[in-house]
């Protein structure tokens with residue numbers, strides 16, 4: 382399957398966006414919904430609790446990988462996925478929106494707690510050891526790459542000033558833990574909600 386990636390470049394406070402195509406993720410993330418193809422995880426939520434994929438068994442997970450310092454793409458994705466959950470009305474209760482940081486060095490539990498509340502009251506923000514997140518991202522075909530922008534030619538950016546190039550897809554995981562489908566950047570909330578509704582109707 383092919384997942385399109387993107388790069389955001391921030392120049393001072395004006396963000397300019399360049400869209401690149403990351404040809405193929407090389408991932409064989411399965412979309413057959415089967416439990417044996419699930420991508421297990423054990424991470425820390427924004428309240429400091431350990432959370433595993435099994436905690437959401439029997440429900441749908443809508444997962445987005447990103448980072449809180451993202452100038453544009455991540456906030457947009459998280460808003461769209463939150464809108465989609467709301468558009469589902471009561472059916473939305475069957476869907477758990479999840480944001481997994483690819484930048485745990487900066488996205489601590491406290492940072493995640495402060496961030497997720499801006500999007501959806503039920504949005505779970507997960508962080509954890511970088512190696513574990515990388516391994517999970519790999520199962521999903523998520524690619525990420527750190528880069529820096531020198532805002533002034535003679536001033537080098539500080540160590541914690543960087544951006545992340547990353548795959549921009551929102552993944553829908555079924556009640557058995559298997560992948561169902563994914564939504565690329567730009568898919569409207571209405572379409573995401575309609576697709577999820579079809580899966581919910583099929584599952585019930």
Ligand SMILES: [Cu+2]
Pocket residue numbers: 447448451452453454455456547
């Ligand atoms: Cu982002």
